Amino acid sequence: MPEGHSVHRIARQFQTNFVGQICEASSPQGRFSDGAAVLTGRVMDECFAVGKHMFARFEGDFWLRVHLGIYGAWDFTGQVHSTLGQTGEYSRPTVEDSRGENSLTSIGAPRLARVRMAEQESESDVADQWPPEPVGAVRLRLLTATTCGDLRGPTACEVLEQSGVNKVLDRLGPDPLIVDYDDGERAFIEKVQRRATPIGQLLMDQSVVAGIGNIYRAEMLYRAGLDPYTPGKLVTTDTLREMWADWWKLLRIGVEVGQMMTIDGLEGEAYERALRHREDRHWVYGRAGEPCRTCGTPIMLAEMQNRKLYWCPSCQK
DNA sequence: GTTTTATGGGAAG
DNA sequence: TTCCCCTAAAACA
Numbered sequence: 001m002p003e004g005h006s007v008h009r010i011a012r013q014f015q016t017n018f019v020g021q022i023c024e025a026s027s028p029q030g031r032f033s034d035g036a037a038v039l040t041g042r043v044m045d046e047c048f049a050v051g052k053h054m055f056a057r058f059e060g061d062f063w064l065r066v067h068l069g070i071y072g073a074w075d076f077t078g079q080v081h082s083t084l085g086q087t088g089e090y091s092r093p094t095v096e097d098s099r100g101e102n103s104l105t106s107i108g109a110p111r112l113a114r115v116r117m118a119e120q121e122s123e124s125d126v127a128d129q130w131p132p133e134p135v136g137a138v139r140l141r142l143l144t145a146t147t148c149g150d151l152r153g154p155t156a157c158e159v160l161e162q163s164g165v166n167k168v169l170d171r172l173g174p175d176p177l178i179v180d181y182d183d184g185e186r187a188f189i190e191k192v193q194r195r196a197t198p199i200g201q202l203l204m205d206q207s208v209v210a211g212i213g214n215i216y217r218a219e220m221l222y223r224a225g226l227d228p229y230t231p232g233k234l235v236t237t238d239t240l241r242e243m244w245a246d247w248w249k250l251l252r253i254g255v256e257v258g259q260m261m262t263i264d265g266l267e268g269e270a271y272e273r274a275l276r277h278r279e280d281r282h283w284v285y286g287r288a289g290e291p292c293r294t295c296g297t298p299i300m301l302a303e304m305q306n307r308k309l310y311w312c313p314s315c316q317k
Numbered sequence: 318g319t320t321t322t323a324t325g326g327g328a329a330g
Numbered sequence: 331t332t333c334c335c336c337t338a339a340a341a342c343a
Contacts, residue, residue, distance in 0.1 A: 068324090069325050070323055070324065071323060071324085118324085137337065154337095156326090206325090213324050306325095307325085
């Protein structure tokens with residue numbers, strides 16, 4: 001699925017174009033007709049992401065929770081803000097992060113466009129019809145006077161009360177864009193070191209740390225020089241501190257750029273190339289059998305938790 | 318044209 | 331641990 005960075009970008013899209021607006025909700029596909037009937041005609045009061053979950057609160061304290069799963073996506077049409085590939089800063093406006101390094105900034109001029117927000121974002125031509133004809137299996141359409149959001153393929157799309165939202169939040173580990181830095185670090189370290197489970201599994205466990213998926217997992221383990229099979233309790237506190245700082249940094253880069261840029265520090269041509277080609281963005285993900293960029297050893301591939309795990313057996317001990 | 322694959326996760330066994 | 335759900339695009343034939 002879209003990992004944590006995309007969900008934060010989607011929430012930002014809703015903050016910009018939907019919050020404060022009356023939303024018409026519908027389910028062109030029909031599988032969310034009841035939920036849409038509850039939401040339609042209400043103002044969206046707030047929207048935010050925690051890990052890979054997005055929450056939007058509507059007038060009357062009705063919450064919409066969406067989880068995109070492995071291939072869900074939102075398509076936005078009409079007045080849309082996008083900063084794909086651009087740099088800038090972002091933070092959830094109602095939350096100050098502990099480092100004070102972020103500030104809410106303008107995120108680009110509105111324009112008519114169609115933007116797909118999934119793991120990959122892409123833009124296509126301006127729709128010539130308003131509202132646009134639903135394409136494919138649209139589970140939920142949220143429509144304001146100027147912007148249309150179409151949701152397809154989610155793993156979860158439901159209306160909840162506050163208590164239901166709390167229940168979901170309670171089982172999520174720290175998200176660097178939500179929690180205080182030091183509190184999050186402490187929680188992360190404690191949750192990892194309490195268990196004998198391999199660190200490669202723990203990073204994917206949303207109750208340990210929220211928002212990391214299969215790509216960030218592989219890349220963070222590489223960046224930490226850590227063998228994916230190391231039991232959580234044997235990972236040193238120093239290494240876990242570095243990993244929390246790294247996730248804090250990678251998530252912000254991902255939200256700014258709209259891509260999982262896990263080889264950071266690229267400039268100029270190399271950066272442009274990395275934006276266009278996934279294989280140029282990562283150290284190990286998707287590179288089974290290819291030489292490690294650092295030592296030349298062929299990248300290994302194994303299954304962990306039904307997912308493909310990539311690592312360099314030489315650089316990661 | 319058909320099969321495979323994907324950046325998840327929950328329930329069942 | 332295995333199965334199952336959701337959808338579209340890429341990969342195969």
